[in-house]
Amino acid sequence: MEKKVIFKGWALPLALLLPQLVITGIFFFWPAGQAVYQSFLREDAFGLSRQFVGFENFADVLSDPTWLDALWRTGFFSASVAFLALSVALFLAVQADKHIRGANAYKTLLIWPYAVAPAIAAVLWLFMFHPNIGLFGRMLNGMGIPWNYKLNGDQAMLLIILASAWKQVSYNFIFFLAGLQSIPRSVLEAAAIDGARPARRFWTVVFPLLSPTAFFLLVVNLVYAFFDTFGVIHALTQGGPGKATETLIYRVYTDGVMNLNLGSSAAQSVILMILVIALTMVQFRFIERKVHY
Amino acid sequence: MATLALEDVKKAFGATQVLHGVDLEVADGEMIVIVGASGCGKSTLLRIVAGLETATSGRVIIGGQDVTPLEPADRDVAMVFQNYALYPHMSVFDNMAYGLRIRGLPREVIARRVQEAAELLGIAALLERKPRQLSGGQRQRVAMGRAIVREPKLFLFDEPLSNLDAKLRVQMRAEIRRLQKRLGVTSLFVTHDQVEAMTLGDRLVVMHQGHAAQIATPMEIWERPADTYVAGFIGSPAMNFLPATLTAGGTAARLETNGLVLPFADGPRAGEEGRRLTLGIRPEHLRPGIGGLDLQVELVEPLGGESVLHGRLADGAPITAKLPGALHAEGPLGVIIPLEHLHVFDAETGKRLDAQA
Numbered sequence: 136m137e138k139k140v141i142f143k144g145w146a147l148p149l150a151l152l153l154p155q156l157v158i159t160g161i162f163f164f165w166p167a168g169q170a171v172y173q174s175f176l177r178e179d180a181f182g183l184s185r186q187f188v189g190f191e192n193f194a195d196v197l198s199d200p201t202w203l204d205a206l207w208r209t210g211f212f213s214a215s216v217a218f219l220a221l222s223v224a225l226f227l228a229v230q231a232d233k234h235i236r237g238a239n240a241y242k243t244l245l246i247w248p249y250a251v252a253p254a255i256a257a258v259l260w261l262f263m264f265h266p267n268i269g270l271f272g273r274m275l276n277g278m279g280i281p282w283n284y285k286l287n288g289d290q291a292m293l294l295i296i297l298a299s300a301w302k303q304v305s306y307n308f309i310f311f312l313a314g315l316q317s318i319p320r321s322v323l324e325a326a327a328i329d330g331a332r333p334a335r336r337f338w339t340v341v342f343p344l345l346s347p348t349a350f351f352l353l354v355v356n357l358v359y360a361f362f363d364t365f366g367v368i369h370a371l372t373q374g375g376p377g378k379a380t381e382t383l384i385y386r387v388y389t390d391g392v393m394n395l396n397l398g399s400s401a402a403q404s405v406i407l408m409i410l411v412i413a414l415t416m417v418q419f420r421f422i423e424r425k426v427h428y
Numbered sequence: 429m430a431t432l433a434l435e436d437v438k439k440a441f442g443a444t445q446v447l448h449g450v451d452l453e454v455a456d457g458e459m460i461v462i463v464g465a466s467g468c469g470k471s472t473l474l475r476i477v478a479g480l481e482t483a484t485s486g487r488v489i490i491g492g493q494d495v496t497p498l499e500p501a502d503r504d505v506a507m508v509f510q511n512y513a514l515y516p517h518m519s520v521f522d523n524m525a526y527g528l529r530i531r532g533l534p535r536e537v538i539a540r541r542v543q544e545a546a547e548l549l550g551i552a553a554l555l556e557r558k559p560r561q562l563s564g565g566q567r568q569r570v571a572m573g574r575a576i577v578r579e580p581k582l583f584l585f586d587e588p589l590s591n592l593d594a595k596l597r598v599q600m601r602a603e604i605r606r607l608q609k610r611l612g613v614t615s616l617f618v619t620h621d622q623v624e625a626m627t628l629g630d631r632l633v634v635m636h637q638g639h640a641a642q643i644a645t646p647m648e649i650w651e652r653p654a655d656t657y658v659a660g661f662i663g664s665p666a667m668n669f670l671p672a673t674l675t676a677g678g679t680a681a682r683l684e685t686n687g688l689v690l691p692f693a694d695g696p697r698a699g700e701e702g703r704r705l706t707l708g709i710r711p712e713h714l715r716p717g718i719g720g721l722d723l724q725v726e727l728v729e730p731l732g733g734e735s736v737l738h739g740r741l742a743d744g745a746p747i748t749a750k751l752p753g754a755l756h757a758e759g760p761l762g763v764i765i766p767l768e769h770l771h772v773f774d775a776e777t778g779k780r781l782d783a784q785a
Contacts, residue, residue, distance in 0.1 A: 327499070327500045327501060328505060329506075329526050329530060331526075340515060343517045
């Protein structure tokens, strides 16, 4: 049942909507429009001349092997972050859902990382894993394991995956915990009486009932890994060594801000925008229809 | 199918003692109804039998085997929950087949058993549906079916009818009784509804504040309640209680309200002259007449063939009478107490006082 409020005239509803519309307009539609406009232009680095080039920027980006590399790298990075953040959060939520002493303190602690800004989180991880000054970095090297993410691309990727996933675990944890708590206790008891052991109960009853939550979180995590991890990468590796940790979003920044290749950078962000719109649409479609029980 | 025995089962949640030592012997194929007001420990007792709660002390023995340390999965019992507790993401078929699949039965056996149970319960047409597509009564049947297909040693029912509307409840009540008799499975049924208890049980366990106040057949409990709690709980409208003292060498009671002396029909009671008693008389046993109690009737509830009259004695004590016919008026009324229907209890302990042999 939808509740509809009927207004007389246009003035009041418009006034009520205006703040939201203005914010969305200024901070999303205007810059997004600028990016779309820019993506059809080629401009010199000093902004003295510009030229309309149609889809040439897009064609260049899509045929650039280094961009395609970044695309695969981003895919790997995002999948890893989402998988790690989701599985760790699910494990922690299942543990927190049990009747344990100090569960509330434990839950509060788990939620804290979400309140930490990405750049600060990155600095935290830097202090832990810097090869010279980091606690664990020195320990690893001391144990004879060569650890230097500034030289080793795989190690750098591992580090940004860990740091990014760590930040997202809290968010997933809250949703999983809420999902777990909404499963009626008697359903689990019925399964126990039916003869299901805890592991079986989890995979045949708990997990299927959590799947709508899990799917929603998967999309949110992918979007996060695509776009919100800029701060982490920038503070930890700046996309290096070489291009080992250069994801699509970081490349937009490098090409646009560092190399001042505005047309290409704009085209890349438009492609990213299309990607996220597609992801969001998939999510709405599925949440509305498929993943229902 | 099996016997069940509870030996001195106690349960405490922290400092709160919920069960104070319950003993119970259930014969093979018997239907036992555990009845009591909310908070009396009846559900806790059932959950201890199921293995969902651990008893603080005492033993649970199913079919001669001590199952006290076993998990619910290893006890071979089936339970029907108040809110049905169906698996919301599974079809009716899968809900019923779940326990059988875990036991690794062959696919054809599972399909046959589910089909048989579904036909027995009249839900064979619903096997493909999800629980959310079912009505309350249908869900109740699926929950029953899930218990039946398992062919367990013991059925446990935790107030399974309280979420149904009145008409369906009466229908399902009869159906459960028929099924239980036909399948012959030993059953425990928890309810707070005394009508359900009276109609369903071979024997009742009336629970009061963590004690089994009385364990007996429904008629025995109705005719010879063990204490004033049981007497007041079973029967509707509830039994009337009147304070009295023992007199005439233990052969009669003197009512405190008007000094009326009521000789016992079945023999003398033990005790000193003047021992304090509580006399009980069921509303349906009171008869209109002079020389008994003088009531001031305040409310008449006509039920068709009979009427419930709510009144007060001169000292303000409430009395309920259930009299035949619908033509009764508010105002003064005399009722007599048939001596053969008198229940005698000790006023201090509330325990029944039987006639000396």
